[in-house]
Amino acid sequence: MHSLKNKDLDNLLAKLVDDSITDEELANLEKILDGDVSAQRRYFHYLDLHMDLQERVTRSKVHPKARISIPKWKVVGAAAIFFLWIGFSYFVVDESAGPGSSAIARVTGMDGLIEWSAEDGSIINDLSIGDPLREGTIEGLNSNSWVKMEFNDGSEAVISGISKLKFSQSQGSKVLNFTQGYLSVNAKPQPKNNPMLVLSPGARAEVLGTQFNVVASPQLTRYTVNEGLVRVERINDGSVQEVSSNHYVVAKLESRDEFKSVLLEDYYEEWKSEFPRDVRRGHLYQPRSAQSALSPHRLRTKPCLWVEEGRKPELHFSVNIGVSATGPLPVLINENAKFKIRGRIDTNMFGVDDSNFFIVGFNSNYAHGGFAGKYVTKEKVDLSSKDNNDQFEIEIPVSEFLKVKKDQFKDSLVRSSSAGLELLDLWFVTYQNIGLEIFDAEIILKDE
Structure with missing residues (x-):
């Protein structure tokens, strides 16, 4: 892309995230992005960087609910336009x-x-x-x-x-x-x-x-x-x-x-995450404690495009943690197992309240090779207690996860046992940026 056009695009993107863009300028931004692969990539990269910066600024604010914001209608509108380009022009290549x-x-x-x-x-x-x-x-x-x-x-x-x-x-x-x-x-x-x-x-x-x-x-x-x-x-x-x-x-x-x-007779049925080894996606950082010493790692969600056949792409926020994918031995699912998750939701983020939910899922493979499917569940976190510093600890039985069944026109969730499958990775998804952080994840067979 020409440097002058880059400058015009960056100026418009800066106004978009600062909430100072006019309707005329928004139309001009759409015109620049329409059909221009380089401009579209620059747009999404800029938005990704801004969201990372927003999260860091939010964590450093003294006053609760303080936030750098982009009006929701503008983000959704621009994202919707961007998603349409994905379908029609973003990755169009010469047929030859x-x-x-x-x-x-x-x-x-x-x-x-x-x-x-x-x-x-x-x-x-x-x-x-x-x-x-x-x-x-x-x-x-x-x-x-x-x-x-x-x-x-x-x-x-x-x-x-x-x-x-x-x-x-x-x-x-x-x-x-x-x-x-x-x-x-x-x-x-x-x-x-x-x-x-x-x-x-x-x-x-x-x-x-x-x-x-x-x-x-x-x-x-x-x-x-x-x-x-x-x-x-x-x-x-x-x-x-x-x-x-x-x-x-x-x-x-x-x-x-x-x-x-x-x-292959050794495998794990119990497992605990280890950062940074198991990080496959997300922003990994170490907060400083009151004594200025580094605390254990935390994995914070990052923006991602969620694309599935038959559905429009959606902007989500996710982390991905390797299980068998990053460990020395395979991890097989026991029917009596449950996940134990510790983490935090940033209540300083806009739209976050005392009750929030996120999607938890995992990819699985047959123990003797081949992709077995995806399993998901929806988890609600109650942050009404003011003594928990926005932190939570939840346990989710494996039996609560439903298998995603692929159909021609839409997906459905079916109850199908995952027992005996190899657990490849574990992921967490939110539909808006609630500042979800995962401290650690475990698979346990009994209460500790």
Whole structure:
């Protein structure tokens, strides 16, 4: 975008958030944003930064209910316009550069906000089931995202949650470069001299034909093999393990621990979050105590686009906490388990009162591979007591979570047991910015 146009856009955005924009200027802002990919990205980035700043200023105010505000009608109106552009122009690319050119895979299932991009900068986020995909990078951009791809030879790959997978072909081999999130692969038999290659933080794997799962974070990768055999090499020292069915191996980026394939008989049913290790989305910070010492980390919600097929995109505020996705062992759900959540709601935020609610959800996978579904519940927090410093502690039985059932025209919630499933990650969503902070989350089997 031209620098002069950038300056005009920034001036209008500043007036928007300061509540000084006129109707004429608002119309001019809409005109600038209409059809301009660069301007639209700048708009949303600006709004994101402003909301972060608003939260920090609000926390430092002395007087209760003090707040920097944007009139709700202007934010909703501008956001609605922005969302319409997402559908019609934001990620429009030249047809000749589309994802179907020299396709090596196709989309066979999906939900949430999914983005595909190519080396030449082409981007598209309105993928549909059946769309062909050429070499590129596919990402799940929010907690409820998942996408299933089928390669030309019938091999399948699923990513779920906040995930990033670059896929290509090199000298007859499929190459999957997986840098973040959860990946499940069902690989058809590959040519002996051209195995499927999987690259991830700390590890490199060769696959001839098998079903396996990969959990990747910046610090480590865990390969779990459910069928067949996968050869995994730890990058930092070249150690190699042949991982057979019902075994797993963990490769850490900076570790000299023994690199060994382990029988998959160990798993957790109880779990407690550990920050910053388990942070997948949110603003992580450490408040100072009265003694000027740093307190334990807190994870505060950040703005996000919530996109589901058949629904208009919505601006929500969320945090995402890794469970199996960031831990050394899988966490399986016990039917008698319950979540114990400690946190805070910022009553200095506009619109926050003594009774507030948020959505709690988790993504799950089958214990032996493959995406199993999303489960959600709605939790109400009572802050009527003035002695709790806006803090809360709640317990939610696993049985209260309902499974999201995908239908052609709309979703529905059904009662379906999650017992025995692997819990990938845990997320919290609010429909307005109530300054939700999570101190820690646990899975417990009995009252402590």
